Structures are given as C-alpha cells and as structure tokens.
Amino acid sequence: MTSDRALVSVVDDDESLRESLPDLLEALGFVARAFSSAEQFLASDALSQTRCLILDITMPGMSGPDLQEELKRRGHAVPIVFVTANGDAGIRPRLMHLGAVECLFKPFSEAALQAALAAALRVR
Amino acid sequence: MHEAHARTQDAHFRAIFDDLPALVCLLKPEGGVELVNRCCMAFFGATCEEMATWTLADVIHPDDLAAVAAAWERAVATGSTYEAEGRHRRADGVYRWWHMTARPLTHRSGRILFWCLVQTDIDERKRFEQLLAGERCVLEMVAADVPLPEVLDALCALVEESVEGAHCGMLFADASGRTWRHAAGPGLPAGYRQAMEGRAADADAGPCGLASRSGAPVVVHDVAADARWVPRGWQALALHHGLNACWSVPIVSRGGAPLGALAIYRHTPGSPEPAQLDLIGRVSHIASIAVERSQHDAALRQSEAFLAQAQRISSTGGFSWHTVTDKITWSDQVYRIFDADRAQPVTLESIMARLHPEDGPAFSEMLQLRRLDGGDFEHEHRLLMGDGSVKYVHVVAHATRDRAGQLEYIAAVQDVTQRRRSEEALGEARLELAHVSRIAALNAMTASIAHEVNQPLAGIVTNAGTCLRMLAADPPNIEGARATALRTVRDGNRAADVIARLRALFSNRATASESVDLNEATREVIALMLAELRRGRVVVRAELAQDLPPVLSDRVQLQQVIMNLLLNASDAMSAIEGRARRVVVSTGRDHDDHVRLAVQDVGVGLEAAEVERLFDPFYTTKSTGMGIGLSISRSIIESHNGRLWAEPNDGPGATFAFSIPRNPRDPGRASLGALRSRTPRIAGNA
Numbered sequence: 001m002t003s004d005r006a007l008v009s010v011v012d013d014d015e016s017l018r019e020s021l022p023d024l025l026e027a028l029g030f031v032a033r034a035f036s037s038a039e040q041f042l043a044s045d046a047l048s049q050t051r052c053l054i055l056d057i058t059m060p061g062m063s064g065p066d067l068q069e070e071l072k073r074r075g076h077a078v079p080i081v082f083v084t085a086n087g088d089a090g091i092r093p094r095l096m097h098l099g100a101v102e103c104l105f106k107p108f109s110e111a112a113l114q115a116a117l118a119a120a121l122r123v124r
Numbered sequence: 125m126h127e128a129h130a131r132t133q134d135a136h137f138r139a140i141f142d143d144l145p146a147l148v149c150l151l152k153p154e155g156g157v158e159l160v161n162r163c164c165m166a167f168f169g170a171t172c173e174e175m176a177t178w179t180l181a182d183v184i185h186p187d188d189l190a191a192v193a194a195a196w197e198r199a200v201a202t203g204s205t206y207e208a209e210g211r212h213r214r215a216d217g218v219y220r221w222w223h224m225t226a227r228p229l230t231h232r233s234g235r236i237l238f239w240c241l242v243q244t245d246i247d248e249r250k251r252f253e254q255l256l257a258g259e260r261c262v263l264e265m266v267a268a269d270v271p272l273p274e275v276l277d278a279l280c281a282l283v284e285e286s287v288e289g290a291h292c293g294m295l296f297a298d299a300s301g302r303t304w305r306h307a308a309g310p311g312l313p314a315g316y317r318q319a320m321e322g323r324a325a326d327a328d329a330g331p332c333g334l335a336s337r338s339g340a341p342v343v344v345h346d347v348a349a350d351a352r353w354v355p356r357g358w359q360a361l362a363l364h365h366g367l368n369a370c371w372s373v374p375i376v377s378r379g380g381a382p383l384g385a386l387a388i389y390r391h392t393p394g395s396p397e398p399a400q401l402d403l404i405g406r407v408s409h410i411a412s413i414a415v416e417r418s419q420h421d422a423a424l425r426q427s428e429a430f431l432a433q434a435q436r437i438s439s440t441g442g443f444s445w446h447t448v449t450d451k452i453t454w455s456d457q458v459y460r461i462f463d464a465d466r467a468q469p470v471t472l473e474s475i476m477a478r479l480h481p482e483d484g485p486a487f488s489e490m491l492q493l494r495r496l497d498g499g500d501f502e503h504e505h506r507l508l509m510g511d512g513s514v515k516y517v518h519v520v521a522h523a524t525r526d527r528a529g530q531l532e533y534i535a536a537v538q539d540v541t542q543r544r545r546s547e548e549a550l551g552e553a554r555l556e557l558a559h560v561s562r563i564a565a566l567n568a569m570t571a572s573i574a575h576e577v578n579q580p581l582a583g584i585v586t587n588a589g590t591c592l593r594m595l596a597a598d599p600p601n602i603e604g605a606r607a608t609a610l611r612t613v614r615d616g617n618r619a620a621d622v623i624a625r626l627r628a629l630f631s632n633r634a635t636a637s638e639s640v641d642l643n644e645a646t647r648e649v650i651a652l653m654l655a656e657l658r659r660g661r662v663v664v665r666a667e668l669a670q671d672l673p674p675v676l677s678d679r680v681q682l683q684q685v686i687m688n689l690l691l692n693a694s695d696a697m698s699a700i701e702g703r704a705r706r707v708v709v710s711t712g713r714d715h716d717d718h719v720r721l722a723v724q725d726v727g728v729g730l731e732a733a734e735v736e737r738l739f740d741p742f743y744t745t746k747s748t749g750m751g752i753g754l755s756i757s758r759s760i761i762e763s764h765n766g767r768l769w770a771e772p773n774d775g776p777g778a779t780f781a782f783s784i785p786r787n788p789r790d791p792g793r794a795s796l797g798a799l800r801s802r803t804p805r806i807a808g809n810a
Binding site: 109 | 571574576578579582583585587590593604607608611618
C-alpha cells in the first residue's frame with residue numbers, strides 16, 4: 001500500500017507551509033515528508049525515494065536553486081516544483097529554464113498544486 | 125624872545141617830522157620834492173637835493189608805475205586827495221610796498237602851495253595778501269585736479285614772486301626714500317634740476333636731503349663756504365650752476381612722514397628773513413597737501429578701477445536707495461545688469477518696470493516693509509529683459525542713516541542667473557533621484573511586506589483546503605480537521621502580527637535619546653530646502669524663539685516632519701499669483717513644558733470639513749502627492765507623545781503646527797528586523 005503511493009518531499013524554512021502542506025498532500029493521496037532546510041533533506045533517506053520535490057526558493061543556508069544544482073550534480077533527476085512568497089513573477093521563466101516543472105507563488109490554490117504535481121509525475 | 129620861541133618850536137617840529145615812522149615829503153604843486161624827512165632819506169639812500177631830480181620811474185616798481193602815475197595825475201588835475209599803492213625801490217635795490225596818500229596844502233586863494241605826501245609801509249600786509257591769493261590759487265588748482273607737476277610749478281612761481289631774486293625748487297623721494305625721484309622748479313637752471321633727479325636723498329648728500337631727513341629747515345648761507353656738502357659733490361654742482369645760497373625746508377605728510385624738500389636758491393650768499401622762512405614753510409605745507417591729494421587720487425582711481433573690474437567679474441553692482449527722497453544711485457555694473465540707459469534717471473518705477481511681473485508684488489511689499497522697519501535685507505527676484513530672457517538677481521542691503529538721520533540703504537546686487545540655472549538643474553536632478561529612490565525603497569518595502577504576509581496566507585489556504593478534504597472524507601477526519609483549523613487560526617494571527625509590526629515601525633520609532641535644538645533643526649531644514657523653495661518662489665521667514673529649551677527627541681524624524689510641512693505649504697501656494705508666496709516658520713514654548721513649531725502659509729487654505737481627513741493615509745488634495753506625508757508626520761509626532769494639527773488662517777492660507785513635550789516619557793522602540801519574528805508554535809500540530 002505504502003509503496004503504491006508516491007513520496008512528495010517538502011523543503012521550506014517557513015513553518016506554516018511545512019506543517020500544512022504534508023497533510024494536504026496526504027489527503028491528495030501522496031506520501032509526504034517535510035524538511036526545514038536543503039541540508040536536512042540531503043542528509044535524509046528521502047532523497048532516493050522522492051518522486052517530486054516541493055522546494056522553497058529563499059532559505060537560510062542552501063537555497064532552493066542551490067539544491068536543484070546539487071541534485072543535478074549528484075545525478076538525481078527529481079522533478080521540482082518551486083514555491084515562493086516573493087511576489088516577483090520575473091523569477092518563474094528563469095527557474096523553468098533551469099528545469100523546474102513549475103513555480104508556484106504563495107498563497108497558491110489547491111488546483112494549481114495538483115496540476116503541478118500531475119505534471120511532475122508525468123515527467124517521470 | 126618870540127623869535128627864539130619860534131626857533132625852538134621849529135626844531136621840535138623838525139624832530140617830530142624826521143622821526144615819524146613813515147616816509148613824509150612836501151611836494152611842489154607839480155610834483156617835485158621840496159622837503160623829505162629822515163626816514164625817507166634813509167629808505168631811498170639819497171639826500172633831499174638828489175631826490176628833487178628824480179621822477180616816478182626812478183622809485184616806483186615798473187609794474188606799478190602806470191597805476192601810480194595815473195593816480196598822481198588825476199590828483200594834480202583835480203586838486204583832490206592822492207591815494208595809491210606801489211613798490212618803492214629801497215637803497216639796496218629791494219622793492220617794498222607802500223601806501224601813499226597826499227593832501228594839497230592850499231593858499232587862501234585856493235592855489236595849491238604844496239602836497240603833503242605820507243607813505244606808510246604795507247609791505248608785510250601786501251606780501252601776505254599776495255601770498256594768500258597765490259595759495260588760494262594753488263589750492264584751487266589742487267581741488268580742480270590740475271596735474272601735480274603743474275601745481276608744483278605754480279607753487280615755485282609763487283615763492284619766486286614773493287622772494288626777490290630767488291629760484292625755487294622741490295624734490296620728492298621715491299618709494300624707498302633713498303633717491304630723489306621728482307624735481308619741480310621751472311625757474312631753476314635746467315641742468316641743476318636734471319642732475320638732482322636720481323641723486324641720493326641722504327642727509328649728507330645735500331641740504332634738501334638733510335632737511336627731509338631731519339624734518340627741520342637747513343640754511344646754507346654761503347654754499348662756497350659750507351664744507352658739509354663737499355664730499356658728496358653737491359657743493360660743486362650748486363656752484364657750477366651759480367647757486368650760492370640754499371634755504372631748504374622739509375615737505376612732510378599729514379602723518380609726519382617725509383615726502384621731500386622745498387628749497388630756495390639765490391645767486392648771492394645770504395640768509396632768509398624770518399618772514400621768508402615762514403613763507404617757504406607755508407608753501408611746503410601746500411606742496412604736501414598737493415602731493416598727498418594726488419597720491420590719494422591715484423589710490424582712489426586705482427581702487428575705483430579695481431572695484432569696477434571686480435564688479436564686472438563677479439557680476440555684482442552697488443547701489444544706494446534713500447527711502448525718504450527715493451533717490452537711487454547705481455554703479456556701472458547695475459546699469460549693465462538692468463541693461464538700462466545711463467542717460468535715463470533711475471527711479472523705483474523704472475526698476476519695477478524691469479521686474480518680472482510675478483515678482484513685482486513681493487518686491488513692493490518688501491520695500492514697503494523696509495521703509496517702516498529699516499532693517500537689513502536680502503531679496504531675490506527676477507528681471508524680465510527686453511529680449512524676453514529672464515535674469516535672477518540677488519540683493520543684499522544694509523541700512524544706514526544719512527546726516528539728517530534719514531534711512532538710506534547701501535546695497536550690492538548680483539546677477540545670479542548662472543548659479544540659479546545650475547541650482548535648478550541640480551535641484552531637478554536631486555528631485556528625480558529622490559523620487560527614484562523613494563520608489564525603489566517603496567518597492568523593497570512592498571516586497572518585504574508581501575513576503576511576510578504571503579507566508580502565513582499560503583499556510584491558511586493550504587490548511588483550509590486540507591480541512592475541507594478531511595471533513596469530506598468518509599468517515600470525516602475530525603481530529604485532523606481540528607488541527608488544520610487551529611493552524612489556520614494561527615497563520616491568520618501571524619499575518620495580523622505582520623501588519624501590526626508594520627504600523628509600529630512607522631508610529632513608534634522615536635529613540636528619544638537625543639537632545640535636539642528645534643531652532644537649529646529648523647534652520648537646517650530651511651537651508652536644505654532653500655533652493656527647492658526658491659524654485660517655487662516661496663519666501664521663508666523664520667521667527668524662532670530665543671529661549672527655546674532643547675527637546676529629547678529623534679532629530680531626523682522631527683526634521684522629516686518640518687520638511688514635510690514646508691513642502692506642503694509650498695505646494696499649497698503653487699497656484700498663488702499676484703501676492704507674495706510667504707511661509708512663516710515659528711517656534712516657541714507651549715504650555716505643560718512643551719515646545720511648539722508652526723508653519724503658516726498663504727496658500728489655498730483648508731475647508732473645516734477636511735481638516736481631520738488630512739491626516740488619513742492616502743488622503744490628498746494634490747494631483748502629485750500620495751497622501752501619506754501628513755499621516756506619517758502625525759505618526760512621528762504622536763510617537764513623541766505630541767500632537768500635530770492644522771487650522772485655517774484668519775486671512776488666506778493655513779497653519780500646520782505640532783507641539784511636543786520636552787521629555788517624552790515613553791520612548792518606544794522598534795526596528796525593521798523586528799518584522800521577522802518567530803511564529804509561536806501551536807500545540808497539537810502534526
């Protein structure tokens with residue numbers, strides 16, 4: 001049963017999303033794990049099992065794009081959906097160009113999240 | 125007995141006659157000498173018999189002969205009293221002035237028996253009169269700006285006229301005082317004069333050097349016999365030109381500094397009479413006046429030339445304005461600045477006609493005020509030139525009183541067009557920069573606020589969605605739904621906190637740690653904004669209280685408020701034409717140990733209804749404003765536990781004022797960093 005469901009990892013330094021998003025993902029039928037930093041995620045066993053990474057852009061220490069870079073370097077082609085609280089829409093094309101599946105601006109709707117997840121899993 | 129008595133009387137009469145201190149003669153009816161007294165014989169050095177053969181031409185100075193002869197002939201012809209003045213030649217050949225009067229002694233028949241001629245010595249008076257006339261003539265030359273060499277030559281001539289057989293010369297030292305530079309004396313042998321120029325002016329180089337150095341007259345009775353002047357060669361020089369006596373007096377400036385020397389030379393040895401020494405002393409004094417006057421004139425001309433040059437270079441002119449007569453005098457440069465015709469008289473009307481029409485009212489108002497208060501002033505206005513161009517002029521005027529005690533202004537007027545243009549350009553650039561940086565700061569702040577608010581909003585939206593799903597599940601996940609709902613509440617509060625901290629940032633930042641002189645802070649703001657206000661043709665007057673105590677406050681924040689009030693005042697007057705755009709910034713003590721600052725304008729004023737709305741954020745009456753200035757200003761003043769208010773004036777315009785306590789009791793603190801705070805954990809979350 002557990003192995004049927006895809007693991008979606010959430011990396012965000014903001015507590016609100018880290019606490020709320022896993023519950024929603026579970027309700028949507030995914031397995032979810034939350035990490036407060038990129039370093040914590042890299043150090044965990046979730047790395048190899050994650051089917052989709054929901055990643056904050058601005059974080060203390062390693063940033064979202066830094067982690068994206070690091071994963072590429074390690075040969076992990078995990079689909080990434082970026083989330084950000086900065087309202088600057090200009091960042092989206094740059095991230096998409098670097099291989100992100102989607103970039104969502106907080107607060108984002110459930111529908112936008114579902115669409116992004118669907119796209120991410122299709123990539124696989 | 126009778127005969128003896130008569131003889132005695134005759135002897136007495138003869139003794140009196142001889143001893144009379146006058147030249148007395150008995151003349152025959154046609155003029156021949158009958159009898160002369162002893163004085164007369166002594167003067168002319170001749171006996172009565174010798175004199176009987178003389179004619180008028182033998183005794184009267186040739187220059188006086190015609191007038192004396194005419195007077196005598198007239199007396200003889202009419203038998204009336206003879207009266208004349210003229211110079212008689214003394215036995216030694218020297219002429220002296222005499223007054224002559226003769227009455228006819230007539231026989232009972234009316235026939236003239238004798239003329240009784242009495243001549244009195246008027247030489248001193250006459251010479252004195254001549255000298256006075258000569259002095260006056262020379263002084264008139266000095267006053268009439270006759271070139272110095274001509275004046276000095278005239279002085280020499282005057283001396284030569286007064287001292288028989290004399291040549292007069294003057295020597296003036298150069299700037300070092302060591303060499304004779306200028307030699308006057310048209311009557312001197314030219315060779316001697318030329319030889320003296322450039323000679324040393326030392327005390328032992330010649331009598332003039334000694335006179336000049338010692339400051340006392342030097343009399344060389346006999347040049348040939350005076351050994352003092354042998355070593356330096358002056359003796360040989362003088363003797364070569366036939367100068368055998370030299371009397372020299374110093375020429376001294378009014379301050380006592382030696383200028384040179386005046387000397388009288390004679391071809392025969394001799395010493396001056398006291399009167400002659402006196403004379404040359406007087407002449408040397410006149411010479412010093414002439415020389416000093418000439419030096420002052422030269423200095424004055426040079427300083428006038430400097431001034432004119434400086435006025436041209438600095439585009440500054442000078443003028444005076446007499447407030448009672450309204451007489452105005454301009455320097456050349458002012459004519460140039462006004463591009464005015466020098467032939468036309470300068471009047472207030474002609475100045476007003478040149479003023480830029482928009483500046484006219486403020487200018488007349490200012491003049492009106494100055495007539496009354498008589499204070500120094502500085503004013504800037506524009507001129508509208510004939511070709512339509514505009515000049516900016518800056519006037520600085522100092523009040524003085526003339527002899528009658530009437531008010532007169534002495535002023536400098538400077539063409540500051542260039543400077544003003546550069547300032548305008550600079551001001552525009554600065555405004556633009558300020559605008560850009562304000563927008564940039566606003567953008568940064570908006571982004572920061574958005575980030576802080578979006579985080580909890582994301583949580584709220586996600587939690588709400590999860591909650592709905594949990595409730596919709598079969599069976600509903602009530603426990604999970606409760607936890608997500610709690611988290612929703614928490615995130616909502618978190619967003620509210622962000623807003624609260626934002627408000628605190630504006631309203632509660634007073635550090636209240638600085639002792640601030642509100643007057644000084646105000647002056648700084650005015651100085652900072654002067655160019656900006658000038659662009660709006662706003663005249664600022666500061667009426668700052670003398671005894672204002674310092675306030676414990678945030679200096680920069682208070683200055684922001686003052687600046688904001690000033691800008692608002694300026695904006696409120698931007699449409700005012702036809703009267704001065706004046707702002708009065710005043711400070712003073714207020715009750716309860718408060719200090720107060722008020723900014724009073726004469727602008728569009730306020731409607732009573734809008735007074736309170738003014739301070740609402742985003743309320744604006746201006747097309748260009750954002751409407752947050754007054755709102756922020758009030759926040760700042762309230763953070764100082766003070767009060768900011770507005771009220772319409774009795775006349776045109778409005779007054780904005782604030783009052784703050786000298787020592788706010790509750791200094792709140794907040795910082796930008798406080799916006800980012802940890803969110804409190806909610807118990808019971810997953």
